[in-house]
Amino acid sequence: MGSEGPSGVTVHVTGFKKFHGVSENPTETIVSNLKEYMKKKGPPKGLVLGSCTVLETAGQGALAQLYKILESAVAKLDEEPSNAGRQTSLPVNDISKALAKMGYGVIPSDDAGRFVCNYVYYHSLRFAEQNGIKSLFVHVPLFVTIDEETQMQFVASLLELYTPYILLAFRSKENL
Numbered sequence: 457m458g459s460e461g462p463s464g465v466t467v468h469v470t471g472f473k474k475f476h477g478v479s480e481n482p483t484e485t486i487v488s489n490l491k492e493y494m495k496k497k498g499p500p501k502g503l504v505l506g507s508c509t510v511l512e513t514a515g516q517g518a519l520a521q522l523y524k525i526l527e528s529a530v531a532k533l534d535e536e537p538s539n540a541g542r543q544t545s546l547p548v549n550d551i552s553k554a555l556a557k558m559g560y561g562v563i564p565s566d567d568a569g570r571f572v573c574n575y576v577y578y579h580s581l582r583f584a585e586q587n588g589i590k591s592l593f594v595h596v597p598l599f600v601t602i603d604e605e606t607q608m609q610f611v612a613s614l615l616e617l618y619t620p621y622i623l624l625a626f627r628s629k630e631n632l
Contacts, residue, residue, distance in 0.1 A: 464502040467615060468509070468525050472572070475513040482599050484510045486607055493608050500616040511576065518576050526583045542581040544592050554617050560610050568593045 469490055471483030487508045494505050507525055511518040548564045555562045568577035577593040584591040594614070596607055 464504045466504045466506045468506040469611075470509050470511050470522065470525065470576075472511050472513050472518070478598070480599065481513075482596050482604070482607060485599070485604060486596070486611055489608065490611060494612065494615075497612055503615055505615075511572075513572055518572050519579055522576055522580060523583070526580065526587075542578060542585060544581065544590065545584075546590050546592050548592075551614070551617055555610070555613060558613055560613065565595070569595070 469487055471487035472481055473484055474481040487510050490508045491505060499505060507528070509521060509525055511521050543566060552562045552564045568574045573593070577591070580591040580593075583589075596602075596610075599607070602610075
């Protein structure tokens, strides 16, 4: 990241605090450590790591934080709700295949889960659609399933593979 030319693509990353039945949410750890990890590793060319925010695990609390992040990146927000089936405009299958070639066990899904995850992802997709940005939701397992270092490497690999303006919202796969 030099000081000349465009600053690059900005990526905002979110995760969730721990939730009922889970003593440690890996997304809270990943998001909390991502800036330092990327600083040590060196960010991919053209990528600017924007905010790294841990969201509340309650719908309205998480949504207020999410919109604050989104609005900081985009000046306008249309509050007209719609429940149309939204999905990311990112090439999920291509991203998944590339990550699989790197050795990561990824499976594309059109299900963000229930409760706050679905609620937050729906609103991030709606905002993205209205403002010409991209949004992606990634489920991650607990650290007892896949260790923290491997998951940090995965996030870094994902950011290297595809750096259009993405909001990544992470959450644990065990609370679908």
